[in-house]
Amino acid sequence: DAKTTQPPSMDCAEGRAANLPCNHSTISGNEYVYWYRQIHSQGPQYIIHGLKNNETNEMASLIITEDRKSSTLILPHATLRDTAVYYCIVRVINAGNMLTFGGGTRLMVKP
């Protein structure tokens, strides 16, 4: 699976949009981009995933650049409960195997 690069930490003001970047410059055509987050003392929580089109669900939006070498997870109105470590992961289509987690971005939402 392609390696991802994320900033180790970010701050965001409560109520503002949180934009979390991820670089995956070596991504191949058969790899999806997944985002998970881990709130302290809990297991990772699935947020969203996409291949090449932008995606939106009740939690977040995922913007993938046209060349697919980077993406941005957007939390439109961050709350204190969104404070967590956010992981960007690429996964081969139909790989039948595990996700490989990197270091992630520690997002701190501040009042």
Added chain:
Amino acid sequence: GAGVSQSPSNKVTEKGKDVELRCDPISGHTALYWYRQSLGQGLEFLIYFQGNSAPDKSGLPSDRFSAERTGGSVSTLTIQRTQQEDSAVYLCASSLGSGDNSPLHFGNGTRLTVT
């Protein structure tokens, strides 16, 4: 519906003892994964089950670690002769299958402390 359930939530054991950790996946999920997370570290893949296929054991750190999945549902991770470096949170996840891109859903883990 219920999510992935793991038990116990916490386990303290003495060095050298064996431990068993249990995972109940989401009903209907055919793929099951075990990970561990040491304090302040990322997630480390251990083992993966898909249906009746032979499990992918490539992440198991030593032969003291083993896992089984009975009836394609519940899984047990066993650590024999525990060592202090085995202390970690052991996380289980399940997904609908492996031939699609269905996301993994994680439990809240078992925190293992080896004294």
